[in-house]
Amino acid sequence: MMKFLSKLNRMDRRIVFLLVTVVILIPLLLNIQSRLYVDKATHDLFNRIDAIQPGGQPILISFDYDPQVAPELDPMAVAVLRHCFAKGIKVIGMGLQPQGDAIGEAIISRISKEYNKKSGTDYCYFGYRPGGYIVMLYIGENVKKALPQDYYGVSYDSLPMMKGIHNYDDIPLVLSLAGSTWPNTWIMFAGTRYKASIADGCTAVMAPEYYPFLQTGQLVGQMAGMKGAAEYEQLIVDAGYTKSKDIASKAMSAISYSHILIILLIVMGNIGYFVTRRMENK
């Protein structure tokens, strides 16, 4: 028995990989779903977007992420866009990350078709804008200077939706979907200098870094990781904007079971470590 316990912390990692794969696949294949506890930060973001007048000022969604974090952030973008289009809130889309250019366009054009929304009148997508914080400063001074033409080559002046949009005073919310520190930059340059309302959708790795900004009110809301996306999906279903939950909600059971497996493996590994140490001391 002691020998078996001592082998626990020397388990072949390929067995761990296999166990993780099986534990993730079973709930996905069996479509096991469960209700979520919705975090206050996600609630605050939902309420902030829900309070925007339909057909009035647009929100700005910045697709500041790469394909490698798309499984966490794509569901967030889809959920927020469904909320906006179902309620009739206009959307300005852009990105500060080069690879986010095509990701943003694919998502925004797919979801807009579901709600029969038109580019130029219901949403505008400007694609990747080079310059990082320079773009944020330009938007604060003159949006037209930062976004001279949209992704499809239509000039700013020819976009009916952009009439009357001059700077952050005309944009009630900036939502940065990012897998890195772009929300921090938005807070600094747009939030601090121009008093813009900033919210973020971030990967789970980055979420703890932004809790201090939530606490001080520098961020008005947050979606943290795939769970944050699942929470937002639940909120828009509960509010009646969509009928069924999407991809992030379906993954929650898989995440829960995989976490239980990780906890068991950590406990087993620690038992193996202490047993080995005890055997060596003898």
Added chain:
Amino acid sequence: MSGNPWIWLAALLSLAIFSFLYKDNPTYKFAEHLFTGLTVGYMVVLTWNTYAIPYIVIPLQEHRWLIFIPIAVGMLYFTKFIPKLSYLMLIPIAISLGFGSGLGIPLYVEADLFKQIQGTMINTSMLKNIWDPYNGLVVGILILIGTICTISYFFFSREHKGALKISASTGIWFVMIGFGASFGYTVMARMSLLIGRMQFLFTDWIHLIK
């Protein structure tokens, strides 16, 4: 199964990368090099279309000759490859560093320092909802104690004895709990990425998940 050749390509390349979990192999190496090459190629084209054309080619076509000044300053970066002239590279570095610092430092100090110090202060709004997870009294007291104790742990100008030892020991507990929470989130993030890939393979490629 999907009939789209691009989904098949993405699925096979995903499996090629996953094959590394068993052991390193030529299939994995091929997929890795393909990804690296594609990324570089994409970035070169994107840089040309989003930087060079709107900020260099179009201004020159419109006879805006003042653009030559920033172009010339930017070109000084290439003096790195001429040893005798490599000191000229410091000029564009100084300009961009000076501009970035002048713009960023005041905003950083306000957003990341002053606002965060303000956040550790207990105020009357915390009494409205004592148990609020972000702005409640309980959380406010914890943040105040945690901040002071954690900072005291990193105070090395005096030996950690007496009251300083107690606060430093408390601070290290806060640090370790913070690291644990951060690690837990990291595990969730990595699992989410794996689940995303599995959803693609078993939804878009093999239509097993509905």
